Amino acid sequence: MTRKVLVVGGGPAGSISATLLARAGLSVTLLERERFPRYHIGESIAPSCRAIIDYAGVGEKIEARGYQVKRGILLRWGTEKEWAVDWREMFGEDIRSWQVDRADFDAVLLDHAASQGVEVIQQATVKEIHFADGRAVAADWEHEGRTRRTDFDYVVDASGRAGILSARQLKNRRRHDEFRNVAISAYYRGGTLLPRTPAGGINCISSPQGWYWVIPLKDDEYSVGFVTHQTQFQQRRPKFASLEEMFHGVVGESETVRDLVAGGTFRGPVRVEQDFSYVADEFCGPGYFMAGDAACFLDPLLSTGVHLAMYSGLLAAASINAIEHGDVTEPEAQGFYEALYRNAYQRAFSLVSGMYGKYQGRKHYFWLAQTLLREGSRTEEPDSAFGAIIAGLSDLQDATSGRGVAPALGLGEAAEIARRRAVDQQQPSGMTTAPMKIDPDDLYDAVSGLSLVTEDRLGIRRRV
Numbered sequence: 216m217t218r219k220v221l222v223v224g225g226g227p228a229g230s231i232s233a234t235l236l237a238r239a240g241l242s243v244t245l246l247e248r249e250r251f252p253r254y255h256i257g258e259s260i261a262p263s264c265r266a267i268i269d270y271a272g273v274g275e276k277i278e279a280r281g282y283q284v285k286r287g288i289l290l291r292w293g294t295e296k297e298w299a300v301d302w303r304e305m306f307g308e309d310i311r312s313w314q315v316d317r318a319d320f321d322a323v324l325l326d327h328a329a330s331q332g333v334e335v336i337q338q339a340t341v342k343e344i345h346f347a348d349g350r351a352v353a354a355d356w357e358h359e360g361r362t363r364r365t366d367f368d369y370v371v372d373a374s375g376r377a378g379i380l381s382a383r384q385l386k387n388r389r390r391h392d393e394f395r396n397v398a399i400s401a402y403y404r405g406g407t408l409l410p411r412t413p414a415g416g417i418n419c420i421s422s423p424q425g426w427y428w429v430i431p432l433k434d435d436e437y438s439v440g441f442v443t444h445q446t447q448f449q450q451r452r453p454k455f456a457s458l459e460e461m462f463h464g465v466v467g468e469s470e471t472v473r474d475l476v477a478g479g480t481f482r483g484p485v486r487v488e489q490d491f492s493y494v495a496d497e498f499c500g501p502g503y504f505m506a507g508d509a510a511c512f513l514d515p516l517l518s519t520g521v522h523l524a525m526y527s528g529l530l531a532a533a534s535i536n537a538i539e540h541g542d543v544t545e546p547e548a549q550g551f552y553e554a555l556y557r558n559a560y561q562r563a564f565s566l567v568s569g570m571y572g573k574y575q576g577r578k579h580y581f582w583l584a585q586t587l588l589r590e591g592s593r594t595e596e597p598d599s600a601f602g603a604i605i606a607g608l609s610d611l612q613d614a615t616s617g618r619g620v621a622p623a624l625g626l627g628e629a630a631e632i633a634r635r636r637a638v639d640q641q642q643p644s645g646m647t648t649a650p651m652k653i654d655p656d657d658l659y660d661a662v663s664g665l666s667l668v669t670e671d672r673l674g675i676r677r678r679v
Contacts, residue, residue: 228507229373231528287413394492400440405479
């Protein structure tokens with residue numbers, strides 16, 4: 216009997232997991248609350264996403280959209296004038312990604328899922344996930360005025376910031392108060408980037424009250440945004456008659472950003488996004504996996520959102536497929552998923568929180584990045600460690616290498632340690648430096664050698 220998987224949410228996490236599960240032969244239904252295409256923030260994509268997109272068979276469709284190719288990032292941060300991270304120089308010509316229109320990008324991914332055999336139902340709102348003896352077994356959902364129930368063997372909760380499991384039912388989501396930020400953004404037709412920016416790269420520019428992004432999109436369009444703490448935003452908002460006036464006001468405060476958009480034409484609309492940083496106590500359990508923003512989300516400084524979404528979608532599909540083929544037990548698959556996904560999140564969290572702290576120079580951030588890589592992944596060039604993390608390449612390497620230096624530590628135990636770190640060692644309120652030094656090596660078991668495999672079939676296997 217073909218096993219049934221329900222995927223809640225049609226963003227990158229949901230579309231990728233659904234596509235990969237359907238291609239593996241499982242029966243997959245995807246319920247999406249909205250009608251695509253729909254607007255979504257987060258246009259800057261990491262190179263790791265290209266590998267996952269190609270593996271899901273949608274690479275040619277994405278390439279055909281003509282998105283702006285992205286080769287890296289340039290930061291004008293703190294007291295240093297600027298520093299560039301050029302992936303082409305660090306890792307080779309083929310390491311690149313895109314700056315995308317998320318409405319179009321997400322629609323391509325969702326349509327591809329349908330073409331691979333996923334039953335996609337849009338404008339379907341999941342109301343509740345039902346549990347029996349502690350296991351997720353069914354969902355109630357509404358569509359076209361009717362309430363329905365769907366039974367399943369597994370559910371992938373990719374419901375985004377709404378978080379049907381973590382935020383609404385299990386209530387195990389914890390916010391990072393120091394990252395309770397707000398972004399105000401809009402679009403320009405025409406503009407420019409800082410001179411040393413890697414081809415098609417994003418500019419991130421710090422200010423005393425937060426930071427700005429300037430992202431080049433196709434057809435000479437630019438996404439421009441400002442991120443500040445919620446308290447600062449609320450204090451300043453009453454001083455402006457409208458959000459548009461506020462946006463122009465904060466852009467005008469940065470000489471750098473003001474000059475970059477001076478040759479462009481403001482297009483709007485002005486949008487506000489918030490609730491940027493949180494993490495669930497657990498990312499999975501009997502019968503369920505939380506993927507993408509449903510499990511965790513981080514301030515957009517290093518553009519990790521789509522990477523974490525697609526990476527978790529890949530891991531969720533691999534975990535379910537491995538269970539179904541008897542390669543690992545369900546607790547082993549849950550431990551694998553929890554450890555790898557949480558480590559990816561915590562690594563990005565540590566790097567971002569370090570950059571939000573008292574400025575200590577780019578060499579400090581490069582050193583911090585080195586400490587966040589596994590022993591066998593560290594390089595003699597510390598800037599390459601920083602580049603590998605923000606490209607998402609270090610997470611893909613971790614998932615597939617299966618190496619480790621802690622033979623006495625089981626993977627399930629390592630996942631529990633990772634979870635406890637997130638719960639018990641949160642940064643105290645007001646603290647803005649990195650909360651901990653993470654040793655990614657302790658998230659693996661050299662004895663069992665569990666690792667992600669993509670050849671022959673997607674899954675988890677023990678390397679002998």
